[in-house]
Amino acid sequence: SAVISQKPSRDICQRGTSLTIQCQVDSQVTMMFWYRQQPGQSLTLIATANQGSEATYESGFVIDKFPISRPNLTFSTLTVSNMSPEDSSIYLCSVAGDTTLLQETQYFGPGTRLLVL
């Protein structure tokens, strides 16, 4: 399976500012995803990062708040814009499995722990 890294691993930010999270994969992958996991909760899909086109956002998430870039098949960024304390969460990127059998499964990066004051 792919090796996924995220930067930063954690950050403390002031409300009203923005933070860009980077996700790097050690191999080319078709599907990359961004999730949010609030403390003690399950994972909620924010968007699918599409290479060469605009991301596909899930209900409740908009591009102005969570702009996503996917310049190539190994890298993506998620920006959390105009942050408020409610944005405090773990942000996870993931990639789809790299075999036909497992292409619908997902492999997660280590996550970015964000605290907004």
Place this chain on the structure above:
Amino acid sequence: GQQVMQIPQYQHVQEGEDFTTYCNSSTTLSNIQWYKQRPGGHPVFLIQLVKSGEVKKQKRLTFQFGEAKKNSSLHITATQTTDVGTYFCAGLISLKGGATNKLIFGTGTLLAVQP
């Protein structure tokens, strides 16, 4: 909308006891996946079940997919302290019209194991 619920939310067992978590979907699933998230860690893929009634084993873990493909269970025999974490099921829902299939994560079950 589609929902995947798990019960219990939390389970505390003595080391050596068995543990089971149940996963129920409001929608028929194409497949069911299970993930484990250790405290402070990220979800790690465990297994995928595709066929109705399928049962798979990984050492002390037994995974089952219901006949109607709407529920699943994970059973751990003789728990160990290394089993501590949150177990998530995730159901794959096929969307019509060529849309990308959707993976919906369950609410999770947090397992605590007392030595």
